[in-house]
Amino acid sequence: MRIVANFILRFQLPLLLIAGLTGAFFLRYIPGTEMSEDVSTWFNDNDSVLIEYRDFQDTFNESQFLMVAYEWNPPFSGSELSYLSLLTDSLAKLPHIRDALSLTTVENISGTDYGLEIGALFDDDLPVTEVISNIRRHPFVYGNLISRDFHSVAIMLILEQNDDDTRSLSEFNQEVDTNLRNLLLAETARTGRQFHLGGELINNAAIEIMMERDIRLFFPLSMVISAVFLWLIFRNIFAILSPLLTVFLALVWVIGLKGYCESPITPVSTTLFALITIIGIANSVHLISQFRLEYAQRPDRKAAVLAGLTKAGTPCFFTSLTTAIGFGSLVTSSIPGIADLGIFAAIGIMSSYLLSIILIPAGLLRFPPPKPDSVTKQSNLTHTLLNKIADLNERYPLWVSAIFGIIVIVMALGIPRIRIEGSIIEYLKTGTRLYQDTQFLDRHLSGVSSTEIIIEGIPDCFKNPDLLTEIEAFQQEIAAHPRVSVSYSVTDYLKMIYRALNSDEDAYYRIPETRDAVAQCLLMYEISGGTEIEKYISNDYSMARISIITKQMNDQESNRLFALIDDFSDNHFTEYRVRKTGFDYLVNQLTRRIIATQITSLRTASAIILLLMLIIFGLRLGLLSLLPNVFPVVFILGLMGWAGFRLNMATAIIASVAIGIVVDDTIHFFTHFKYEYRKTGDIHRAMRAALTGVGRALIFASLILMTGFLIFILSDTRILMDFGILASIAIFTALLGDLFVGPVLLSSIDVLRKRFKK
Incomplete structure (x- = not known):
């Protein structure tokens, strides 16, 4: 990193010029960045589920x-x-x-x-x-x-x-x-x-309005919160302005890139504004903190900047990389909106790191340096706290290990209790107008959600009374489902027509008994100018539609309905092609992919980060470094089960994102520990020095991240609120793991000593 640091300090002005020109280039494309929330956000154009849905709309002019x-x-x-x-x-x-x-x-x-x-x-x-x-x-x-x-x-x-x-x-x-x-x-x-x-x-339309509101709220609020924390940490105007400029420019790059690539902003990608801001600020905190530590030892500004960038630049790179990997693992998702977030979040995080190592050193060399005495005074409180934590770790390592171990076991038991959110309307807070309107339509009328069943055979097959009777039986079967309001098909029109042709006698509200009688009913309806039946039968009578109108359903209710449909179709429509589509079916398929996203992204992120930790720290220390990060991931997944947080579009990414973010503190702590141990040769002294040396930056960086994620509570969408709460808790538990679990492990395992001294 020293070579890179020297290069950055030597070519400051050209690098600043390139960063500014890049920002100016992408700034042109920001006004053209659109917002989007429709089926294309959740399904690719070549996805068979979406193709079936559009074919249905074309066939029945829906x-x-x-x-x-x-x-x-x-x-x-x-x-x-x-x-x-x-x-x-x-x-x-x-x-x-x-x-x-x-x-x-x-x-x-x-x-x-x-x-x-x-x-x-x-x-x-x-x-x-x-x-x-x-x-x-x-x-x-x-x-x-x-x-x-x-x-x-x-x-x-x-x-x-x-x-x-x-x-x-x-x-x-x-x-x-x-x-x-x-x-x-x-x-x-x-x-x-x-x-x-x-x-x-x-x-x-309502969700797009919420997205616009979230962006107008998240970005300035995250900047204000970051500014407040930066002032509390550094009490220096430069230490506020330069990190904010860094993340602002990173956002210009990323949002401009989205506009350039014609990639729309979706409900989940509204989080980009706050994510890049708060994660980027955390890098700046570590860089400025390290500079202050170096400057307190040697009041030579250029030497302190070089030493600070050399020491903090490497762990900041790896923390940015692991966070980018956490988000980047989302590209494995088959849901376009989530994959898109993964790509641009990863680019934004690495852009923020690149800009921070260019802009922060440039500013440190030009703005007045802090007085060494002020640096010491500001860190007294946290220094005392960190020393007490070190005392606790040294005196009671077994108790610390036992307490965290018990918590992991208890929270792990909650993981199987995680449930999937199957209703899109439940993605919203109950106080929103859209949620309340949907509830009114569900309570008083039939609702606005639907599942469409398409049955396809040969021409004129749906003039067969036996087949029509099977469709009627199917409608009666699904009517028993508690969330089905009503179902419609060609049989409902035929029964109305047959009754009308027989003096409006209710006894004739049934399917005609012969093919000729069915054909006569259809002909009389057409001659009389009726057109509505065309919504449920094709012109050649080879394809019929059954429209099932439902109330909002959770995942279990949705699965029961589709199992009922499949069971009846397998037993009664064996000679026909049966397809499921409609908005409810799209949501059901989306929930299946949410589960796949949770599994594949977590697996991908974990594997890559494990490999990265092994490269950084070697086999033994690399494996050991993962243990403090098991705690926050298990804790957050267990909390989802115990506290009733549903798995949805936003919370599906929490595990992979969490492991990418929470490993950041571990990298900073373990890197500092390794440096101190090589210098002192004493594990306990190295643990204490690492805690007191990097602990203050870890605490404040975590506070910035936690508070930044809590901004999402203000969103009108419940899924972003849940994501913000869970991410904040994940960061807090990760901090606890790095302040307690990591130090206890490092100071207790003597087998690592030879490895550290290399």
Whole structure:
């Protein structure tokens, strides 16, 4: 490292110029960096799950839909029906709304003397009792467009985006969401009604707004917190400004690179701003702290900068590298949003290190140095604390080992208790509007989540009454699932048509018994101008869709539903191709990949970091250096199980990220210990000197990291809040491991002595 340090000090101005020009280059691309939250964030374009989903949308001309719901009182009064009709018309006139379906516009099938009539569900002349009867007999309305207690109604908005629309999906979502909310806010102000929105577009638009808020909050707050801690540590304006400039420039590099690569900011990548800031500041703390220690011994500024960069530069490089590896291991994830975070976080962390070893020494040589006396006075408190910790480690090594060992065992028992979060809406805090609106739609109506089952056979096979009866039995089977609200298929339309053709007698609300009768029902429906059935059957009758509308489900409920679907399909649809898709299925597949991400990224990060530690410290010391880091990783995983933290998009990366971050303190401590032992030849003196020498920087760097991660508590998304809490606890437990477990191990194992002296 001394060669590198000499090079940096010799070519300061050219290196500063290159860093600045690189920043200016990437700064141009930051305004073009977009935000995105849709299925492409979680699935690659060539992913079979996403391809199946898009094929389903194309086959059945399935457009996105939104739900607008509100409570009406009294039900079916003239004024309420008039208002529902006016609101439906107003919503239908909004840009990009192809159709608006409500009680006043939905298609109703009834019988006449001449056959079928496709008309309105009711008119002004019908008594309320007949209106209620019509609603109860309409499977697509009852419980869906009106609640089963008749106190809530909904309007379904069918969206349409023109093929020649060149805007991004994010811009389209925001325009539709803004127009809709502005209209409904005006209606709330005028009528006092409270509206509840749901649908994929609403979710995506709301999450993008949360992302923008998080970025506006996380970045400045992390900078302020870092500045406060830097002042508490160093009491020097340079020691505040230069680290902040370092991380700011690193962020410009990384976010500009994302813009250059046309990589959007996703919900998980909003953490980049705080991550790079707080991790980068930690490097600066170690570099400046080491300089101050050297300057207190030799008041020669250039010599102190060279010695400080030589001693702290190497462990800072390896700590940055291990943290980058922790994040970089996420590239093994099949989830694009997580893999993207891994790439750019790793680049950002190493960029921050590179900039810190260029900018910090340059500043140290140009700004007034600290007075040696002030350095000593500021470290008295932590020096006393660290000496007491050293005394404790020397006097009670068995007790320290036993206490930490018991904690590891207890927390390890909690790991099997970790549960997966299967509901995307549970990614949000309960106080957010989106969460509350979704809960309203789940409680009062059928909900907005769906699973789609596609059954494919030969042309005209779905005119076979036996096959249609199997589909009806399938719908009855899945209706027993507690989170299934309702299911729709071609059989529901056929039963309505058959009843209408038989004087609207309820006894005929069943599937026709012959193929000819089925064909006649379909023909009469088409002649009468009906079109809605096309959503559930292909034109050649070779492919049918069963749409299962569900409440929000956790992972266990979702797995039970798909097991039920697979079991029935394997036993009853053996001659047909059956595919699962829909939003619920996408979420279910996403949770499977979250588990895989947890396993593969942790395995990859652990293997690479183990290899790195062996290279740095050799076989014996390298293996020993991992033991203090087992404690925080096991503790955090056990805590997830015992405290009920769910495995989700953010917490899935906590183990690999944690092992990358927590090993940093170990590298600093073990490197310092190795240096002190070679100098003194006494393990106990070396342990104490290492603790008092690097311990202060470890404590304050950990405090910066902990406080920085706790910023995520302020996010509207619960997954980022959980990630922040768990990461902060991981760093705290890692600090305890390095202050207690590492020193006890080093001072207790004599077999290492020869290794250290080499």
